[in-house]
Amino acid sequence: MSQAEKAEAFAALHAGEPFVIPNPWDAGSARVLEALGFRALATTSSGLAFTLGRRDGGATLEDVAAHVAALDAATALPVSADLENGYGPDPEDAGDAIRRAAESGAVGGSIEDWDPDGRLYESAHAAERAAAAAEAAQGLGFPFQLTARAENHIRGNPDLDDTIARLRAYEEAGADVLYAPGLRTVEEIRAVCDAVSRPVNVLALPGLTTGEIFAAGVQRISVGGGLTWVAARAMADAAAAIRDEGDLSALATRLPLEEWFRSS
Numbered sequence: 001m002s003q004a005e006k007a008e009a010f011a012a013l014h015a016g017e018p019f020v021i022p023n024p025w026d027a028g029s030a031r032v033l034e035a036l037g038f039r040a041l042a043t044t045s046s047g048l049a050f051t052l053g054r055r056d057g058g059a060t061l062e063d064v065a066a067h068v069a070a071l072d073a074a075t076a077l078p079v080s081a082d083l084e085n086g087y088g089p090d091p092e093d094a095g096d097a098i099r100r101a102a103e104s105g106a107v108g109g110s111i112e113d114w115d116p117d118g119r120l121y122e123s124a125h126a127a128e129r130a131a132a133a134a135e136a137a138q139g140l141g142f143p144f145q146l147t148a149r150a151e152n153h154i155r156g157n158p159d160l161d162d163t164i165a166r167l168r169a170y171e172e173a174g175a176d177v178l179y180a181p182g183l184r185t186v187e188e189i190r191a192v193c194d195a196v197s198r199p200v201n202v203l204a205l206p207g208l209t210t211g212e213i214f215a216a217g218v219q220r221i222s223v224g225g226g227l228t229w230v231a232a233r234a235m236a237d238a239a240a241a242i243r244d245e246g247d248l249s250a251l252a253t254r255l256p257l258e259e260w261f262r263s264s
Helices: 003-013 027-035 045-051 061-074 091-103 123-138 160-173 186-195 210-215 226-245
Strands: 019-021 079-082 108-112 145-149 177-179 200-203 220-222
Touching: 003 145, 027 061, 045 061, 045 226, 061 079, 061 091, 091 108, 091 123, 108 123, 108 177, 123 145, 123 160, 145 160, 160 177, 160 186, 186 200, 186 210, 210 220
Parallel strands: 019 220, 079 108, 108 145, 145 177, 177 200, 200 220
Antiparallel strands: none
């Protein structure tokens, strides 16, 4: 599909049945997720940074652009980019990040209100950044899905009222999807969904099922770096067994690569 066709398909997902958007960490994992039947993909900042040997926040905008291009080339699925804070504090930075992601093939992207220097942006400034990102998205010529993130709950400030106020401001600024990672309960999730009119994305919670999360009003569930850590844990456990016990049994694992990497 062309980028415009992928964009239309991605927009339609947000108007249809609730869905899971998994987060691959490289082109191979993207191919696997496509083969498993998922309908869209989102990048993960922590997963990408891991592939570069860095901690979350360690990737640059150019790293992300190259990553998006690789995922877009590897699959036929729409790709949404985790653009962190837009790689700069100013509204212009957020807009530039959206345009750069789109140039690389993305049909959606997220901008968060956390400054890597260690603070949440003031609400008014954060809304200005969301508005600049929305303006950039609306100027692309196809329906780029802008996700605006309120980071309170994963940044030591689990203030639900402030989170809702921020998300409402981002909705008014033009965001297409609203996201507050770190919501912990069905009640919190429902309160957010009831407070806004745009589709809500929720970060998957190991203690809840997708059905419970969707029943609270959520349109989209992402997994962040979760699948990256599942894979890394399996690798580390197998390597530790080799080192400590001489146990090579994990190397008997076989994967259906012909099925996963079948040419489309």
